[in-house]
Structures are given as structure tokens and as C-alpha cells.
Amino acid sequence: MAQTTGNFSTNLPVLDGSNWARWCIQMKAIFGYQDVAEIVEDGFSILEEAATEVQRNEYKQSKRKDCKALCIIHQAVDNAHFEKIAGSATSKEVWETLEKHYAGAAQLKKIRLQTMRRRYELMQMEESEKISEFFTRIITHTNSMKSCGEKMDDATIIEKILRTVTPRFDHVVVAIEGSGKVERVKVEELQGSLEAHEQRMNERGANRSSHQALQAQENGPRKWPKKILTI
Incomplete structure (x- = not known):
């Protein structure tokens, strides 16, 4: 899917369940270019009622960046993955949800591979x-x-x-x-x-x-x- 910002255009990679490692690398590069990497990684603080004008402006800028990051991620996942992250409110929450999902999937894949290796060694x-x-x-x-x-x-x-x-x-x-x-x-x-x-x-x-x-x-x-x- 094409994402255009100013004079920059790129085809966004789409997470489909089989390309997590590659997708992560590509998305982090895109986040860096779009100046939203810090928001995705660290998130941003909730605005307090007694916040100053400077804090309100900073929050507004952070919120805009977070919405931008969310928009990018939403366009870079397939329908099945969108359902997994639809309930997350921030880009940081979305990223952590996906990381947890694939950390579990990676562990299951590792265990499965160990079993297949044993079977492979015994094959005659x-x-x-x-x-x-x-x-x-x-x-x-x-x-x-x-x-x-x-x-x-x-x-x-x-x-x-x-x-x-x-x-x-x-x-x-x-x-x-x-x-x-x-x-x-x-x-x-x-x-x-x-x-x-x-x-x-x-x-x-x-x-x-x-x-x-x-x-x-x-x-x-x-x-x-x-x-x-x-x-």
C-alpha cells in the first residue's frame, strides 16, 4: 500500500503472519523517517488538568505524532492483525500487542522445530x-x-x-x-x-x-x- 508524505512515497510492507521479523525492520525504518519512532517506542504522558500551555502544546504535538504512527501501522497490517490491535488506543500499545503475540508464536515455533529436528535425525x-x-x-x-x-x-x-x-x-x-x-x-x-x-x-x-x-x-x-x- 502506498504511503505518501511530501515528496516521499513508499509501498508499506503488510504484516501477514509469515513476515514478522522482516516487517519489524522495515517499519522501524519508516517510523524513523516519519519522525514517530520515539512515540511508538516510549509513548507519551497523559495530559494533566493543571497542565501549562507549553505542556498542552507538547501533548498536542505528541498526540499528532501518535495518530500518524497509528495510521501507518493500520495500513501496514492485514485484516486478521487489524482485529488484534483494533482495541489499542496508542501506537505504543499496538506495537507491544504485536510483539507479545509474536514472542509467543516464536516460542511455539522454537519448540516445534526442536521436535522436528529429533524426528529428522531418526528418519531412515x-x-x-x-x-x-x-x-x-x-x-x-x-x-x-x-x-x-x-x-x-x-x-x-x-x-x-x-x-x-x-x-x-x-x-x-x-x-x-x-x-x-x-x-x-x-x-x-x-x-x-x-x-x-x-x-x-x-x-x-x-x-x-x-x-x-x-x-x-x-x-x-x-x-x-x-x-x-x-x-
């Missing part, structure tokens, strides 16, 4: 599992971890996969690790290589089974000719 490929199924399980889990703030690159995921595939892929793993290119391999490339190897093993297994069945049929029980009884 099952004997009956296909490569495509295992990769889907790994990628789904790592994406969930990334959404909670975990930083994971392809090399980290690939090392995890190479450690946890079933022993029937051992010689492929050794070849990949021996090539010295683990850090440059993409997850999709590794999946393609392992799936190709899996397909070859399945075809060989099917051919072996057919050959054994044919041999069993050829080497079946020999039929002896019937004896003719003579009297």
Missing part, C-alpha cells in the same frame, strides 16, 4: 520403501523445518539421504561420495540417480525370478514310463 529409509517415497518424506519434513526458521541447503539434505538409504544402495553411495561432488549435487539429481539404480535392480530381480521359474519348470519331476505287467 524403510526396506519396503521406494526411493520416490523416501525422498517425498524427507523433502516434506525439511520444508516444514525451513518454515520454522531452520536453514538447510541441498548438501545437508543429500548427506542425510546418503546416510540413511537402505544397504542395497551402498555401492551407489560409495561411488557418489568417492567422486568428491557431494556438495555440488542437487537433490533432484541424486533422486534421479538412485531411482535409475532402483529400476535396474527391480528389472534384474524380475528377470532372475522368471529364469528360476523357467528352470524349475524344465527340471520338474521326471515322469517314468508305466510298466507293462506280464502274466
